[in-house]
Amino acid sequence: MAHYRSVGQIPPKRHTQFRTDDGALHREELMGEEGFSSDSSLLYHLGVPSGIVASEIWDLPDHATTANHPLKPRHLKLPQLFADADPAATDLVTGRRLVLGNGDVRIAYTVGSAPSPLYRNAIGDECVFIESGSGVVETVFGVLAFRTGDYVIIPRATTHRWVPDASTGAVKAYAIESNSHVAPPKRYLSRYGQLLEHAPYCERDLHGPTEPLLVDGTDVEVLVKHRGSGPNGIVGSRMTYDTHPFDVVGWDGCLYPYTFNVSDYEPITGRVHQPPPVHQVFEGHNFVICNFVPRKVDYHPLAIPVPYFHSNVDSDEVMFYVDGDYEARKGSGIAVGSISLHPGGYAHGPQPSAIEASLGVEAFDELAVMVDTFRPLELGEGGLAAEDDAYAWSWAGRRLDS
Numbered sequence: 001m002a003h004y005r006s007v008g009q010i011p012p013k014r015h016t017q018f019r020t021d022d023g024a025l026h027r028e029e030l031m032g033e034e035g036f037s038s039d040s041s042l043l044y045h046l047g048v049p050s051g052i053v054a055s056e057i058w059d060l061p062d063h064a065t066t067a068n069h070p071l072k073p074r075h076l077k078l079p080q081l082f083a084d085a086d087p088a089a090t091d092l093v094t095g096r097r098l099v100l101g102n103g104d105v106r107i108a109y110t111v112g113s114a115p116s117p118l119y120r121n122a123i124g125d126e127c128v129f130i131e132s133g134s135g136v137v138e139t140v141f142g143v144l145a146f147r148t149g150d151y152v153i154i155p156r157a158t159t160h161r162w163v164p165d166a167s168t169g170a171v172k173a174y175a176i177e178s179n180s181h182v183a184p185p186k187r188y189l190s191r192y193g194q195l196l197e198h199a200p201y202c203e204r205d206l207h208g209p210t211e212p213l214l215v216d217g218t219d220v221e222v223l224v225k226h227r228g229s230g231p232n233g234i235v236g237s238r239m240t241y242d243t244h245p246f247d248v249v250g251w252d253g254c255l256y257p258y259t260f261n262v263s264d265y266e267p268i269t270g271r272v273h274q275p276p277p278v279h280q281v282f283e284g285h286n287f288v289i290c291n292f293v294p295r296k297v298d299y300h301p302l303a304i305p306v307p308y309f310h311s312n313v314d315s316d317e318v319m320f321y322v323d324g325d326y327e328a329r330k331g332s333g334i335a336v337g338s339i340s341l342h343p344g345g346y347a348h349g350p351q352p353s354a355i356e357a358s359l360g361v362e363a364f365d366e367l368a369v370m371v372d373t374f375r376p377l378e379l380g381e382g383g384l385a386a387e388d389d390a391y392a393w394s395w396a397g398r399r400l401d402s
């Protein structure tokens with residue numbers, strides 16, 4: 001994310017003395033990626049950012065996974081995971097239930113309205129899609145407001161907490177946790193990092209913090225997810241800080257959290273059906289994120305608007321159905337809040353009845369978030385609990401000439 005921002009108070013020259021009104025030096029922290037060879041930001045603290053007084057084990061929610069074996073497509077009904085839960089007792093960090101995952105990315109889901117603990121993911125960036133609800137994310141960089149349809153991008157090791165607005169109902173959040181960084185696709189960017197004219201969104205659509213967030217406090221707990229010997233190499237620690245991490249008076253750079261609302265994505269269409277890469281919005285190491293938004297569809301006189309059957313031989317495909325009427329899945333039991341998993345090694349496509357039904361349709365009113373991974377996905381405990389066992393057989397039928 002190479003779009004420079006400056007927030008709050010900073011000195012005219014980096015790595016020089018910067019004092020408070022009473023003469024004390026601010027503590028400068030360089031937060032940088034890839035061994036300080038990529039994007040970074042400079043943060044100016046009132047306290048010591050490394051000042052911990054205790055560290056204990058944080059027992060994470062279940063991160064174990066089960067292989068998709070024997071191989072088959074899956075339909076996961078996410079709403080049933082929280083059908084009996086109390087949203088007021090669930091937060092958007094500790095309440096996550098792991099749905100799918102591999103060594104590059106994990107997909108979790110939660111529904112809650114309680115403020116979360118302070119949290120830091122030291123494994124990779126998080127891209128959290130807000131299915132519904134609103135609130136703020138308080139971060140060491142400042143406050144981000146979020147609303148329905150937002151992607152909330154939180155860089156690795158950013159201390160933050162989620163504070164839902166209970167007046168708008170429980171927040172439904174689809175968390176894509178990466179083991180790498182998440183950024184716009186390289187083909188959308190100039191060699192210097194500007195979003196190009198053919199990109200489906202631009203810098204005006206990205207919203208970062210606008211002012212510092214200063215909070216006093218001592219003996220402040222932060223939950224940290226980091227690498228270790230736990231399931232899928234993930235463990236947790238509960239670190240207690242001498243002073244509150246939200247003590248940054250200013251920062252500048254190209255690394256910070258931001259939001260992007262899916263309604264600002266400009267879809268790319270054509271005379272005949274366009275392949276999934278035209279719907280891409282972000283990418284990480286060994287996975288991509290796409291969104292299918294309301295749009296006009298193929299306008300060739302003989303066009304078939306729903307996708308053709310396809311074998312994405314290098315990827316597993318995960319589709320999260322957010323809103324609208326998803327034409328290709330009619331007759332399969334897919335509904336809002338569903339996930340479909342179509343693994344590599346399996347040809348998939350529209351339900352047979354959906355093909356004829358789509359002929360002559362001029363627009364699709366649908367919203368879905370897709371994650372394609374280049375390593376096989378396994379099922380987490382949430383995925384196993386939400387499965388519709390009948391989905392795999394929903395294409396079965398006889399040959400047209402039989």
